[in-house]
Amino acid sequence: MTSYLDATLPSRSEHLWRYTPWSRVHPGSVDTIPTVDSAVVKSEELEIVNQPFQPLPSTDIARIFLNEVLTDTILVECDGKEGNIHIHAGGHAVATHLHISCKTTSNLVIHIHGEAEWFGLALTGHAQPNASLSVGIINELSTDSVMVRVDDWYVQRDGRLELATLSMGGHRNKSDIRSTLQGTNSSLKQFIGVHGHGTRHDDHHVEIQHQQPHTNSHLLLNAACDDRSHSIGTGALTIDDVAQHTDASQVFRNLLLSPSSRAEAIPELEVLANEVAAAHGAASAPINKEQLHYLMSRGLSNEEATSMIVEGFLVDTFTGLSSDYVRDAIQTRLTVHLECKLIG
Amino acid sequence: MTQEAQDAVGDYKYGFHDPESSTIRFDKGLSEKVVRDISELKNEPQWMTDIRVKAYHHFMEREMPTWGNCESLEGINFDNVTYFLRSSDKTEKDWDDVPEDIKRTFDRLGIPEAEQKWLGGVTAQYESEAVYHSIREDLEEQGVLFLDMDSGLKEHPEIVKKYFGTVVPHTDNKFSALNTAVWSGGSFIYVPKGVHVEMPVQAYFRINAKNMGQFERTLIIADEGSSIHYVEGCTAPTYSTDSLHSAVVELIAMEGAKIRYSTVQNWSANVYNLVTKRGVAHKNATVEWVDGNIGSKLTMKYPAVLLKGEGAHAEVISVAYAGEGQHQDAGAKVHHLAPNTTSNILSKSISKNGGRSSYRGMLQVTPKASGCRSKVVCDALMLDEDSRSDTYPTMEIGNSTADLEHEASVSKVSGDQLFYLMSRGHSEEEAMGMIVNGFFEPFTRELPMEYAVELNRLLELEMEGSIG
Numbered sequence: 001m002t003s004y005l006d007a008t009l010p011s012r013s014e015h016l017w018r019y020t021p022w023s024r025v026h027p028g029s030v031d032t033i034p035t036v037d038s039a040v041v042k043s044e045e046l047e048i049v050n051q052p053f054q055p056l057p058s059t060d061i062a063r064i065f066l067n068e069v070l071t072d073t074i075l076v077e078c079d080g081k082e083g084n085i086h087i088h089a090g091g092h093a094v095a096t097h098l099h100i101s102c103k104t105t106s107n108l109v110i111h112i113h114g115e116a117e118w119f120g121l122a123l124t125g126h127a128q129p130n131a132s133l134s135v136g137i138i139n140e141l142s143t144d145s146v147m148v149r150v151d152d153w154y155v156q157r158d159g160r161l162e163l164a165t166l167s168m169g170g171h172r173n174k175s176d177i178r179s180t181l182q183g184t185n186s187s188l189k190q191f192i193g194v195h196g197h198g199t200r201h202d203d204h205h206v207e208i209q210h211q212q213p214h215t216n217s218h219l220l221l222n223a224a225c226d227d228r229s230h231s232i233g234t235g236a237l238t239i240d241d242v243a244q245h246t247d248a249s250q251v252f253r254n255l256l257l258s259p260s261s262r263a264e265a266i267p268e269l270e271v272l273a274n275e276v277a278a279a280h281g282a283a284s285a286p287i288n289k290e291q292l293h294y295l296m297s298r299g300l301s302n303e304e305a306t307s308m309i310v311e312g313f314l315v316d317t318f319t320g321l322s323s324d325y326v327r328d329a330i331q332t333r334l335t336v337h338l339e340c341k342l343i344g
Numbered sequence: 345m346t347q348e349a350q351d352a353v354g355d356y357k358y359g360f361h362d363p364e365s366s367t368i369r370f371d372k373g374l375s376e377k378v379v380r381d382i383s384e385l386k387n388e389p390q391w392m393t394d395i396r397v398k399a400y401h402h403f404m405e406r407e408m409p410t411w412g413n414c415e416s417l418e419g420i421n422f423d424n425v426t427y428f429l430r431s432s433d434k435t436e437k438d439w440d441d442v443p444e445d446i447k448r449t450f451d452r453l454g455i456p457e458a459e460q461k462w463l464g465g466v467t468a469q470y471e472s473e474a475v476y477h478s479i480r481e482d483l484e485e486q487g488v489l490f491l492d493m494d495s496g497l498k499e500h501p502e503i504v505k506k507y508f509g510t511v512v513p514h515t516d517n518k519f520s521a522l523n524t525a526v527w528s529g530g531s532f533i534y535v536p537k538g539v540h541v542e543m544p545v546q547a548y549f550r551i552n553a554k555n556m557g558q559f560e561r562t563l564i565i566a567d568e569g570s571s572i573h574y575v576e577g578c579t580a581p582t583y584s585t586d587s588l589h590s591a592v593v594e595l596i597a598m599e600g601a602k603i604r605y606s607t608v609q610n611w612s613a614n615v616y617n618l619v620t621k622r623g624v625a626h627k628n629a630t631v632e633w634v635d636g637n638i639g640s641k642l643t644m645k646y647p648a649v650l651l652k653g654e655g656a657h658a659e660v661i662s663v664a665y666a667g668e669g670q671h672q673d674a675g676a677k678v679h680h681l682a683p684n685t686t687s688n689i690l691s692k693s694i695s696k697n698g699g700r701s702s703y704r705g706m707l708q709v710t711p712k713a714s715g716c717r718s719k720v721v722c723d724a725l726m727l728d729e730d731s732r733s734d735t736y737p738t739m740e741i742g743n744s745t746a747d748l749e750h751e752a753s754v755s756k757v758s759g760d761q762l763f764y765l766m767s768r769g770h771s772e773e774e775a776m777g778m779i780v781n782g783f784f785e786p787f788t789r790e791l792p793m794e795y796a797v798e799l800n801r802l803l804e805l806e807m808e809g810s811i812g
Contacts, residue, residue, distance in 0.1 A: 013410035225744075241729065256744035259711070269735040271754045274726035282750040284741045 002058040004033055004068045010061050016176060019232045019264055020203040022061050025148050025174045027093040027118035036069035036120065039096040045083025046108065049075045054099060056122055062150050062176060066122050069095055076100045078133075082107035082325045087121070088114045089141065095120030102126070102133040107325040109136040111333075113169070116145055123151040127159035129183060134162040134323035136330050140337070141169035143198060149175040157183030157212075164191040164321055166330050167202055168337050178207040181215040181243075192221040193317035193334065195310075196229025196261060197341055203232040206250075210243040219250040222317040224310045225261035234266040235280070241272040250280035255313050257287065257306070311338050373423045376400055379525050382428045386494055386528075389501055392508075399514035399524035406518040412644045412704060413673045420616055425588050427526040427559070483541065488572075489534040490545055493561050496532025503534055507565055511594035511622050511650070520620045523559045523592040530560030530591065535570040535601075544573040544606070544792045562593040566601035566629075573604040575792060587615045589640075595623030597631050599653065604632040606791055610639040613669055617643040627653030627682075634790045635662040637672045646704060648677035651685035651713075658687040663787040666699030666731070675704040675736075676720075680713040680746070689720040690786060695731035702734040709746040716743065722752035725783055727776075 009030060010017040028034045041048060054073045056063040076085065076098055085108060087096060094116045100108070102125070112121065119141060127133040141147055147170045155161045167173060179188050194202050208217045223231035233252045254263035267280040287309055295305035314334055321327040379400045383393040408417050483490060489500060497504045514524035535541060566572055589611060597603045603623060611617050617640040623631035633647035649658035664672035678687040693701035703722045724733040735752045757779050765775035781788075788796040 011410075244729070254741065256741065256746070259714075259744050261744055263739075263741045265739045265741075265750070266737060267735075267750075267752075268737070269733075269752060269754065271724070271726065271733045274729045274731065274756045276726075277753075277755060279751070279753040280735065281752070282737065282739055282748075284739060284746060284748040286745050286747070 001055055001067055002064050004061075004065050005031070007061055007064050015234060015236065015266070015268070016060060016205050018234070018266075020172070020174045020201065025062075025146055025172060026065070027120075027146070033065070033068050034093055036093045036095050036118075037091055038071060039094040039114070039116070039119065040088040040090070041074050041085060041096055041098070042088075043076075043083055043085045046081055046085060047077040048085070049077065051075050053097065054124075056097075056124065056150065057152060060176065062148050062174070063122075066095060066097070066120050066148075066150060069120065070097050070122065073097045073099050076108070078102060078106040078108055079104045080106065084108070084329070085110045087112045089116035089119040089145070090114045091116055093118040093120075095122070097122040097124070100125035100133070100135065101128065102131045103128045105132045107134045107323045109138065109326055109329040111138050111140065112147075113140045114145070115142040119145055119147045119170075121147065121149045123149070123153075125153050125161075127153075127155045127161040127186070129157040129159060131156075132160040134164075134321065134326045136164045136326040137166070138330060138333050139165070139167045139169045139173065140333070143169070143171055143200075145170045147173045147175075149173070149177070151175070151177040151179075153177075153179040153188075155179065155181050155183065155186040155188055157186060159183060159186045161187070162189045162191075162321055162323060162326070164318055164326055164330055165193070165204075166318075166334055167192065167194045167204070168334070170202075171199065172201045174203045174205075176205045176207075178209075179217075180209045180211060181217065182211055184212045185214045186212065187216040188218070189320060189322075190217070190219045191317050191321060192219075192233070193314045193330075194221070194223035194225075194231050195314060195334075195337065195341070196223060196225035196227070196231050198227050198229065200229040202229070203234075205234045205236070207236045208238070208248070210239045210246045210248060213242065213244045213246070215243060216247045217249070218320070220317060220320065221252045222255070222313060223253070223263060224255040224257060224313055225263050226257040228258070228260040230262045230264075232264040234264075234268070236268045236270070237278070237280070238270045239273050239276055239278060244273045244275040246273060246276045246278070248276070248278045252280075252282040254284040255287065255310065256284060257310065307338060311335065314338070372426050374400070374403075374425070374427055374526070378427055382526060382528065385428075388497060391505060392497065395509065395514065396525050399521045402514055403518060403521035403525055406521055409517050409519070412646075413642065413671055413702065416642045416671060417616075417618075420588060428528055483545075486539045486541075487536040488539060488541060489532065491532045493530040493532045493563065494528070496563070500532070500534070503565070504532065504563065507563055507594070507596055509594075511596060511624050512592050512620050516620060519590045519618045520592050523561060523590050523620070527559050527561035527592070529558075530562040531564070531574070531576075532562070533564040533572065533574065535566045535572045537567045538569045539567075540570060541572040544575045546575040558587075558589045558591070560591045562591070564594070564603055564605070565596045566598060566603045568598045569600040570598075571602040573606065575606045587611075589615055589617045589619070591619045591621075593619070593621040595631055597623065597625045597629035599627045600629060601626075602630040602632075604634065605647075606634040608636040608638065608791070609643070611643075612639060613641050613667075615640045617645065619645045621645065622648040622650065623658075624650045624652055625656035625658060628655040629653060630657045630659065632659040633662070633676070634787065635660070635674065636787060636791075637662070637664040637674050639670075640672075641669065642671045642673065644673045646675045646677050646706070648679070649687065650679050650681060651687065652681050654682045654684050656682060656685045658685075660687075660689045660691075661787050661790055662691050663784050664691075664693040664701045666693065666695045666701040668697040668699060670699045672699070672701045673704060674702070675706075677706040678708070678718065679706075680709045680716040680718070682713055684715040685713060686716065687718040689718075691720075691722040692724075692784060692787060693722075693733060694725045694727060694780060694783065695733050696727040698728075698730040700732040700734070702736060703752070704736040706738045706740070707748060707750070708740045709743050709748070711742040713743050714745045716746045716748075718746075718748045720748075720750040723783070724752070724754040725780070726754065726756050
């Protein structure tokens with residue numbers, strides 16, 4: 001396993017670290033390994049088991065760092081169940097590693113909250129053959145927190161994985177979400193909704209690798225950026241040469257709500273097979289004036305009409321989720337959050 | 345043609361070459377002395393020598409670029425390149441005076457016919473300097489300057505000094521530094537205020553000698569309210585050792601001016617084609633790049649436009665064909681620096697026989713650039729299972745009123761389309777050729793007629809033997 005202090009720090013020319021350098025999300029000075037405590041993880045519906053730490057693949061600096069500071073792995077027993085997992089991140093620097101393995105069907109929602117200055121989250125999981133796993137992640141950290149999230153998901157033959165992320169909390173977030181379609185006829189649906197407010201900096205890097213034929217993936221990232229927030233979406237979709245008959249799509253949409261907000265979208269595509277349908281799209285625009293006019297002509301104020309459009313834009317991110325349980329949980333939290341933020 | 349050359353040429357259509365007949369040729373490798381000698385040989389003013397030397401030092405210190413397929417650049421041996429070669433002692437203006445062996449090469453490229461038909465003027469670059477140059481009388485009467493870059497520097501040093509390196513400074517990247525240090529040839533065009541050049545103005549570039557780097561420098565200035573369409577095409581003989589083509593093109597479109605720059609490059613499959621092309625569009629000006637990449641071993645070319653003035657517009661249409669052993673890493677960069685600027689990028693690529701085509705783009709909207717609109721469309725066709733197609737778009741949006749769209753798709757030739765054409769009596773190969781030509785049609789319709797015809801012919805040639 002690569003040691004963090006021996007590892008080379010990534011250059012900003014690297015796709016992964018182009019907009020959020022590692023030094024900005026490390027909990028301290030980059031050449032040190034500070035003390036990192038374990039976050040508190042609880043669930044009423046699901047059984048969670050503490051196990052010795054299972055190392056993450058040492059492919060990048062964030063994973064190498066987490067391998068040094070994490071002490072245990074929390075195994076989530078979720079087969080045939082649905083439920084919530086609450087992670088409370090408090091204190092100076094905390095981290096946790098959740099591992100989810102699903103053999104049948106499972107729907108779960110991970111809620112992240114707390115006031116930690118720095119929070120490191122490692123999520124790993126397997127959708128086993130024929131399994132159907134739906135996972136929602138809701139980030140409601142305090143507005144001063146910095147979060148580093150790394151995900152490694154594997155989907156096996158005829159497996160189905162749905163990953164939905166609602167990112168509303170934290171001051172600076174860097175998420176590196178990687179999924180590998182390892183088995184024939186496996187599929188992945190990924191939805192990311194970002195609400196940028198204040199000076200939030202939210203960077204999502206999504207890697208999807210199709211390793212087998214007849215695999216499908218769909219990624220939708222919707223970011224609504226207000227105030228001086230900055231949203232970044234980078235995608236790296238790879239279709240291996242054997243992965244014929246693959247269907248893959250990536251869509252990045254940014255809604256810019258204030259003159260000082262910023263958004264970056266880089267949906268990259270590497271295709272080595274020819275019997276494929278691969279497409280991506282990215283769009284960035286202000287609020288549609290016609291929509292605003294329509295709503296205001298029905299008696300809504302400018303603020304109310306704007307918040308309604310933003311809500312519609314973000315809620316729409318998750319309408320493709322087939323799990324009602326995860327979709328309802330996410331949309332409920334989103335509505336509550338927007339009512340607090342936009343209407344006051 | 346010698347047996348060695350014949351063997352190397354293989355089945356490459358334009359892969360003929362004439363025995364080298366250069367009169368002045370520098371040793372391989374680069375040093376400050378080589379840079380100073382090039383400048384001295386050309387009797388350049390001191391300020392140009394100083395820029396060259398400064399650029400040489402920057403080149404030596406500068407690291408390889410990080411944008412693009414940078415691993416492939418490691419194959420370049422800068423010490424194995426001849427940085428200056430003069431193939432003819434003087435610049436010719438009359439076709440009859442052009443040396444016979446050089447003329448033979450051009451004959452096979454069809455330049456005389458093209459000129460007789462409807463060209464505005466021809467600068468044919470043979471190796472490092474212009475050997476043939478003509479300009480139509482009506483252009484001269486309108487005050488349009490169309491010279492090779494060396495003559496431009498001699499005859500109009502004040503204009504060259506004012507604009508040289510203002511769009512692509514030598515500090516831009518390692519290859520722009522190299523070009524600034526050793527540039528030779530290229531075109532210099534100045535279009536005065538309000539003059540519209542109706543006919544496309546053309547230049548042909550060729551590489552003829554082994555390991556011959558070609559470092560042409562082109563500067564086009566369209567003054568207020570003027571317009572010009574410049575066309576550049578390349579073919580090169582095939583050699584067994586690598587050649588380097590590293591050009592710099594600078595376009596300056598003043599208020600209300602329009603510049604269209606069309607290129608079809610068909611370098612042979614051993615050439616590294618590393619070109620920095622950039623244009624500046626001032627208020628209400630338009631810069632258009634129409635860019636076709638058919639040949640070369642590795643092309644890294646991202647025509648760029650800086651939309652500096654309000655209401656400026658950029659248009660980039662590019663196509664790439666990547667065959668066996670080729671990597672076409674092409675794309676476009678548009679920087680919206682002023683309000684109400686607009687841009688359109690259309691990229692089409694085809695990969696075949698294990699070739700790799702990549703779109704790499706940058707679309708930037710700065711905080712001051714309100715009300716910008718842009719659309720980027722990338723389509724890729726994969727013709728077999730050994731090929732590869734990549735898309736690396738970047739969108740950086742710093743203004744909330746910007747309206748930007750990007751869409752890309754990768755697919756293979758549809759079985760339905762093939763079946764339809766074959767049921768009308770075409771062979772599979774013909775049907776495939778028609779579909780490929782149709783795929784590139786948005787590009788070819790923007791080219792002057794003979795270029796479009798030549799491109800279609802080239803594509804048909806490339807498609808031969810692609811079935812079965």
